[in-house]
Amino acid sequence: MAMIKTLIAAALLAASLTPTPQPAPGACAPSTAPPPQSAPPTSVNTLRQAYHCVLDNYYGGPALDTRTLLRNAMSAYTQELMRRGADRGDLRLPALTGNRDTDWAAFAKVLGTGDPAALRAAITGMVAGLQDNHANWIKPEPEEESEPTGTGIVGVSGAYGARLDPATRPPLFITEVLPGSPAAKADVRPGDILVKANGVPAFFGDTVNQSLVDAIGAPGPVRLTLKRPTTGRTRTVEIEPGPLTRPPRAVTSKTLPGGAVYVKLPGFFGGAADQVIAKLQGKPEAVVLDLRGNGGGSPREVTRLLGAFAHGKVTSYFCPFEGDCVPNKTDDSVPLVGARLIVLTDRGCASACDDFSAAVKDNGIGTLVGTRTAGAVSGPGEGYLLDDGSVLVLPKVRHLGPARETIDTVGVPVDHHAPMTALDLATGRDPGVAKALELLREQQ
Template sequence: MIRALCAAVLVTACSMYAPASALASTPATPSATTPGGGCTAITAPPPESAPPTTVNTLRQAYFCVLDNYYSGPAMDPKALLKSAFAAYTQNLMRRGADRADLRLPALTGNRDTDWAAFAKVLGAGDPAALRAAITGMVAGLHDNHARWVRPTPPPEGGPTGTGIVGASAMQGPQLDPAARPPLFITRVLPGSPAAKADIRAGDIVVKVNGMPAFIGDTVNQGLIDAFASGTVRLTLKRPTTGRTRVVELEEGPVTQQPPAVTSRELADGVTYVQLPGFYGGAADQVIAKLQDKPKAVVLDLRGNGGGSPREVTRLLGAFAHGKITSYFCPLKGDCVPNRTDDSVPLLGSRLIVLTDRGCASACEDFSAAVKDNGLGTLIGTRTAGAVSGPSEGYLLDDGSVLLLPRVRHLGPAREIIDTIGVPVDHYAPMTALDLATGRDPGVAKALTLL
C-alpha cells in the first residue's frame, strides 16, 4: 500500500522513522562499495542517474543485510537467498521468461559459499528480475522499516495523482487487516482530480474497479493493485444523503503543501494543535503555537506517519523532564534509553493526544511515552504498530538505497509496540458521517474530559 496509495494515488511521503543519514545533504559523494563488498552508509543524496541493476547489486544487498540489519549477524543466509530466488523466478514467470535450468542450488548456511553458488545459477542475471529479487529479499525480513528505494526523477510538470490522500482503512503505510467497514475517504487535496469530481472526506468507497472494498468484514487487499493504476473507477456513497454514484478518476496534476503545524482555540484555555509529522523543526513549531501556555493542549496526531526520534524527545520535553521516552536495543548488549529534552522549558499544560491507526513509527514513540509516563490522556483508536526501529540508509551500486534498522524500538516500560500499537484511554473513532458533517468525536471527548 505504500507504493499504491502513497505513490500512485496519494502522492505523499510515508516517512515513518525518517532515516536522517539517507536524507542528509553534504558535499561528500559516498562510495558504493566497501572493502567487504557490501554497502556503505549513505551520506549524500543518491545519484539521479546510475548503472542498471546487476548481479553485483544483489550481492551488495545480500551482504548489506547480513552486516547491517538489526538481526543480520544472527540470520540464516539461506533464508535471504530463498526469498530473493522466489521473487526472481516469480518475476520471470509473470513475464513469460522462465528458464528451465533455473533452480535454487544446495545451500549450506555459509554466507560466502552460498552466495557463490547462488550467483553461478543466476549467470548474467535479468535486470528486472534482479530488482524483484532485492525487493523480495527485503520483504522477507518482515520489517516495516526495512525498504529498498530506487530514486526516480520527478515527473515533468510536477507531481500527479488522484488527490485522495487518506482512507479510513490505512494502518500507517498499508491497509489495516483489523479495519472495520465501511472504507471511507478521509482527505482530498484541493484542486486535485478527486476534488474536481466532487469527492469529499467522508465519502464511502463501496467498490474499486468493481471490486468490493470489504469481503465480509475484512478489507479487500486487492485494492492495492487497483489503486496502483493511473485510472481508477470508484463506486462512492455519500453518507449524508445515501446517494451512490460511480466516478472515473484519472491521475492529474496535484499540489500538496509542505507539512505544517496548525492550531486553533477550542475553549477558554484549551488549544488544539494538529501535527502531521515529526519532520525536522516540528517540535519547535508546536511549542511556538503554545507560547501563551494554555491550561490544556489537545494534540492531534491522527494520520501522523512518523519522522525523527529527536523531534519526539524535544516535544516531550515541553511536557515533562527527566523521563525515559523509549529504548533503542541492539541485537546484543544493553538497550540505550532515549530521554526527554530537558533544555525545553516546561509548558505546565495538561496534555490530551488524539491517535488513530495512521499514527505510526515516531508518532507511536511519542504516544507510548505519554501513556507510560502518565503525561496525558490518549483518545481515538490504537496506533498502527509500525515502529520496529529507526532506519539507516545504505547505497548500492545502481544508485538505489537500502533502508535497514540497526536497533529495535521498545517503549518506556520496555514493551514491544511494533505490530501491536499503543492502546488509547478513551475509544473515539472517526466515522464517515462525522467527517461528512464536520463532527469530531475525538475533540468532543477531549472537551468533556477537560
C-alpha cells in the first residue's frame, strides 16, 4: 500500500541524477531542497504555476490540450466545493479555445480569489488527468510525528499503489503485519482473509472495493471481519491505531536446498545493488532474487545489478516527446557472478522493479516466476517547487523496454505463474520459491 510514496521517492531520486534545464519564467522552479516549513496557502497563482509547469516540463506537455487540463481542474474544484456544501451558482467552465494563455486568463477570471482547499483538489485533479502514475503532486504537510502510528497492516493482496488492482479477484487477504503493532496484538496474521472493513464487504460481486485500503489506513479505529484460511473461522476485530516500528530496509539472504542463494531485495535504494552482489561473493551456481513487493528506486541500481548477470545488454530506453530514444545499458564494470538467475515478481513489483524485470526477460538473462509486474514505470522525473511549498513531480522522458515495448500500464509477464494464496501465507508455504527450486532441479 506504500507504493505511491515509493514511486514519488524514486522519481525524486532519479531527478537528482538528471541535468536540470531552466523552466519558463514564472512557471515553477526545480526543487533542489526540501520545501520551506512555512509557506503561504494554496492560491490561484499556485494552480497557475502547476498548469504552466505541466505544459513546460512534463515529457508529454507538447501534446497536451489545455482545455482538457483545465476541465479536469474545474471538475475537481467544483466537486470539492459540493462536498463541503459550498458550491457557487456563478461557477462554470468558461469557453476555452486551446490557446494556453487566453484559456488560463478566462479560467482564472471565473475562479476569482479561489478557495484554498478546492484549489488543492484542482491541482490533484489536473495531475491525475495525465493518467501517469509517476506524475504526482506532493501537498505541503506539517512535519511528521516522531513516532509513526497506524494499525500495522502494511500489505494486502492486490495492492497497487494507494489503491487496489482492479484485476484483483476474491479473496482479498492480508500479506504483511508489523510485529508489535496494534494489528499483531489483535492476532491479525498474514493470510487472514478480509471479508469486511467497517461493515462494507471487500468485494461487490467480483469487483474489489477500492475504499478498503482507505478504511485500513484511516486515523480512527477500523472494524475488520476476517476469515482464517487454516480453520475457516470468521471473527470481527476492532483495531485502534497505535505506535508503529518499521524495520529498516535491508537486503536479506539465505541458502536454499540444493545450494541456490535466495536474496530478498525490498527496493532499488542507493547501494542496493552492491548489497545484493555482496551476498553472492561465494559464486553460487544459482540465485533466486525475490522482487515481490519491490516498489522501485534508482535506475542506476537497476543497471548496476543487471551488470552482475550480463554485460553488453540494453536494459531499457528513455524517450523524449520528440527525437531519438536513449538506450540504457548494463553496468559492465561489475564482475559477472556467473550464476543462473530466477526472479520472483508480483503486482507489487513496480517502477525500477518493472524496469529490471523487463531487462531480464527481454535479454534472456533469467527466468521470471510469480505474477505479472505492476506496470507502473516511467523515465526519471523531476520535482518542481510551487509557491505554497508543495512539489510537483513530473517525468522528463517515457520508458520503453529493451524491445522498445511499453511496460507502463501493461507490466512484464512471467515465464511461470506462481501466485501467493491466503492459505500459502497462513501455512508458511511459498509457491514462488517452490517453483524456482523445481526449475533448478530440472536443470541438474
